[in-house]
Amino acid sequence: MTAWSLARKANRKRTDAIQKFVIYLILIAGAVIVLFPFLWTFSTSLKTPDQVYQIPPQMIPDPADPLNYARVLVDRPFARWMLNSLFVVVVSTVGTLLSCSLAAFAFSRLRWPLRDKLFLVLLATMMLPTQVTLIPTFILFKELGWINTYFPITLPAWFARNAFYVFLLRQFFMTIPLDLDDAARMDGASHLQVYWRIILPMSKPALGVAALMFAQFKWREFLAPLIYLNRTDSLTAAVGLRTFMDETHGTDWELMMAANIMFMLPVVIVFFFTQRYMIQGVVITGVKG
Amino acid sequence: MHKLSRRDFLKYSSLSAFGAMVATSPWSTLAQDAVTLRLTAWGNPTEVQAREATLALYDEMQDAIDIEFIHTPGSEYMTKLQTQLAGGDYPDVMFLGNGAIEPFVARGQLLALDDYLARDNFDTSDISQQNLKLYNVDGVQYGFPVDAPNQQLFYNKTLFDAAGIDTPAADWEDESWNWDAFLEKAIALTDHEAGIWGWQVKTGFRAWWIWVTANGGTFFNDEGTECVLNSPAAVEALQFLADLIHVHEVAPPLDVASEMGSGELFQSGVTAMETWWPAIGRMRTNIADKFEWNVAPHPAGAAGKSTSGGGTGHTVSAFTQQPDESWEFLKFLISTPCVSLWTDIMGIVPPLTSVAESDVFLKPGEPPADILVFTKGNDYLRPDPRHPQFTQAQQIAQSQLERLWVGGVTAQEVCDDAVAEINRLL
Numbered sequence: 012m013t014a015w016s017l018a019r020k021a022n023r024k025r026t027d028a029i030q031k032f033v034i035y036l037i038l039i040a041g042a043v044i045v046l047f048p049f050l051w052t053f054s055t056s057l058k059t060p061d062q063v064y065q066i067p068p069q070m071i072p073d074p075a076d077p078l079n080y081a082r083v084l085v086d087r088p089f090a091r092w093m094l095n096s097l098f099v100v101v102v103s104t105v106g107t108l109l110s111c112s113l114a115a116f117a118f119s120r121l122r123w124p125l126r127d128k129l130f131l132v133l134l135a136t137m138m139l140p141t142q143v144t145l146i147p148t149f150i151l152f153k154e155l156g157w158i159n160t161y162f163p164i165t166l167p168a169w170f171a172r173n174a175f176y177v178f179l180l181r182q183f184f185m186t187i188p189l190d191l192d193d194a195a196r197m198d199g200a201s202h203l204q205v206y207w208r209i210i211l212p213m214s215k216p217a218l219g220v221a222a223l224m225f226a227q228f229k230w231r232e233f234l235a236p237l238i239y240l241n242r243t244d245s246l247t248a249a250v251g252l253r254t255f256m257d258e259t260h261g262t263d264w265e266l267m268m269a270a271n272i273m274f275m276l277p278v279v280i281v282f283f284f285t286q287r288y289m290i291q292g293v294v295i296t297g298v299k300g
Numbered sequence: 301m302h303k304l305s306r307r308d309f310l311k312y313s314s315l316s317a318f319g320a321m322v323a324t325s326p327w328s329t330l331a332q333d334a335v336t337l338r339l340t341a342w343g344n345p346t347e348v349q350a351r352e353a354t355l356a357l358y359d360e361m362q363d364a365i366d367i368e369f370i371h372t373p374g375s376e377y378m379t380k381l382q383t384q385l386a387g388g389d390y391p392d393v394m395f396l397g398n399g400a401i402e403p404f405v406a407r408g409q410l411l412a413l414d415d416y417l418a419r420d421n422f423d424t425s426d427i428s429q430q431n432l433k434l435y436n437v438d439g440v441q442y443g444f445p446v447d448a449p450n451q452q453l454f455y456n457k458t459l460f461d462a463a464g465i466d467t468p469a470a471d472w473e474d475e476s477w478n479w480d481a482f483l484e485k486a487i488a489l490t491d492h493e494a495g496i497w498g499w500q501v502k503t504g505f506r507a508w509w510i511w512v513t514a515n516g517g518t519f520f521n522d523e524g525t526e527c528v529l530n531s532p533a534a535v536e537a538l539q540f541l542a543d544l545i546h547v548h549e550v551a552p553p554l555d556v557a558s559e560m561g562s563g564e565l566f567q568s569g570v571t572a573m574e575t576w577w578p579a580i581g582r583m584r585t586n587i588a589d590k591f592e593w594n595v596a597p598h599p600a601g602a603a604g605k606s607t608s609g610g611g612t613g614h615t616v617s618a619f620t621q622q623p624d625e626s627w628e629f630l631k632f633l634i635s636t637p638c639v640s641l642w643t644d645i646m647g648i649v650p651p652l653t654s655v656a657e658s659d660v661f662l663k664p665g666e667p668p669a670d671i672l673v674f675t676k677g678n679d680y681l682r683p684d685p686r687h688p689q690f691t692q693a694q695q696i697a698q699s700q701l702e703r704l705w706v707g708g709v710t711a712q713e714v715c716d717d718a719v720a721e722i723n724r725l726l
Contacts, residue, residue: 060586064560064561086345087345145383153387153389234379237372238380238383253373256373
């Protein structure tokens with residue numbers, strides 16, 4: 012190897028290193044900007060009421076007051092609210108996955124009259140904002156005697172109410188070759204068996220994405236639990252968080268932030284374990300959760 | 301280990317979901333003998349505590365009526381209440397801000413109480429009349445006040461003493477406490493080097509409404525057909541406030557105040573005087589022994605002294621199935637035992653004279669020394685203008701006035717623009 016090529020190699024290495032350095036610098040700057048609100052939330056959650064308004068602000072509170080977290084749990088039934096949220100998320104996510112995938116199966120793998128036209132009608136329901144249907148659905152649930160129960164916020168998920176997930180799964184199911192269905196049918200499989208044994212196992216990535224997106228939405232859902240749940244101990248955490256805000260008497264920001272951290276924690280933990288699916292979700296759907 | 305098949309997964313998840321739903325179902329509700337009324341209210345944790353204490357007291361006092369308390373957090377209250385009302389899920393007794401009374405009456409959602417007042421010959425003389433009027437539309441009574449809050453001038457007595465200045469007069473009839481005297485004190489108290497400001501211009505409607513009405517200004521003309529915020533009296537008041545920031549420099553500019561946490565300046569000892577709603581309980585806790593503080597009326601303008609405020613009240617839904625029981629409960633809510641308990645826990649200004657004159661409210665030995673400024677101030681209360689378009693009109697005025705507080709324009713220019721925009725709305 013000539014001295015010239017060695018020098019060139021060293022030069023390229025250096026250029027690569029500089030390039031990498033610049034890219035990392037930009038990424039770190041971006042990460043700091045994105046992470047700052049979280050750091051601020053965390054920092055405030057450890058402050059005393061006096062420190063919250065201190066000028067200049069303290070990023071690392073001294074002394075730190077981790078008891079804020081305990082106060083949140085003692086002052087309000089926050090642990091109960093988190094469990095309520097968990098219950099609502101689990102029940103409605105299972106319902107959404109089963110019902111939406113069944114509907115998507117019918118729209119993508121079965122042939123029946125007016126299938127595509129009805130699919131358009133289903134998609135049209137996505138255009139209706141929740142506020143428009145709020146009062147009619149409220150009247151319906153009231154007539155059913157379901158006010159102040161979890162039915163209105165969990166049961167609709169068992170009837171493929173979310174057209175978006177039907178659409179998402181249908182598009183994915185359509186990428187699976189129909190030959191597989193035909194082969195299974197030749198072996199005597201029923202439609203339901205094809206759905207359960209062929210389509211679902213092959214659609215794990217799409218189901219994972221749908222589950223994550225829906226669970227995240229349900230965890231943060233505000234309006235329906237606010238309207239339908241009346242008892243303080245039956246609230247979900249997203250609505251319960253609102254009880255920390257108080258325009259007239261002043262918000263206890265340190266408690267609010269501690270509650271926020273606890274509220275975020277399950278989502279952050281799920282994100283760490285399912286990053287791959289989340290990123291796939293962005294790729295499949297073109298939308299962020 | 302047994303591997304969970306998809307069939308099993310489906311079976312167990314459906315079973316568990318169904319089981320959980322049955323467990324939380326409405327079928328578990330037990331039948332009760334007593335009549336159950338539904339009371340809907342918002343409130344912070346202290347209010348919830350006061351609510352629960354008063355309901356426990358009511359429970360002790362009688363057996364015929366049970367109360368189901370529906371608590372909704374803060375600003376989402378109206379969304380939920382309107383959905384309930386539109387959906388036919390009517391609460392019996394509703395906690396409402398006084399500003400909501402007129403629109404609720406216009407929609408026919410409140411029960412008129414006049415027949416009940418007459419039937420029981422109910423004596424309302426102990427209730428602050430100015431506050432009682434807030435729940436009266438066209439001579440018909442629709443509710444009773446929960447509190448009688450009016451905004452007063454809070455001052456840091458320690459800073460006054462250090463500067464060797466007399467504190468503002470607590471006497472509502474003392475006309476020597478006027479705008480000139482106020483400006484003189486604000487200038488003397490301001491010490492930019494020490495970071496002390498004589499005053500903070502609060503930009504909320506009720507904070508500047510005091511100054512406009514004290515100078516003889518109003519928002520709408522008598523017929524309600526025109527906004528008259530650009531009248532000389534109103535303009536002079538607003539210019540006076542803006543000058544406190546930009547000309548006399550006795551109040552911090554808005555950006556400076558907001559950076560320092562404008563809601564906390566007085567409690568941190570940064571401002572010597574400020575307008576506050578009766579946050580007595582909060583001030584006692586937050587200021588503790590950091591400095592001495594007291595309250596006084598705002599200074600008299602060309603038309604005398606004034607205060608703004610309103611508060612909240614209890615009303616009965618027009619659609620209640622139990623109007624008689626709701627009325628009985630409403631009477632309890634405005635009774636001396638209930639108001640005393642509420643005042644004790646909440647630290648508010650009570651709507652009953654009997655409670656306002658008792659130690660429950662006066663709390664001898666605790667600040668503010670001149671606490672009676674609040675109760676005597678009821679006679680000087682200038683409530684928010686009553687007009688169907690007031691909410692939108694106020695929003696327009698507020699956004700126009702922001703330019704005045706920031707600086708660079710005169711009050712006349714801003715008010716002319718606001719009036720033109722509001723009159724288009726009317």
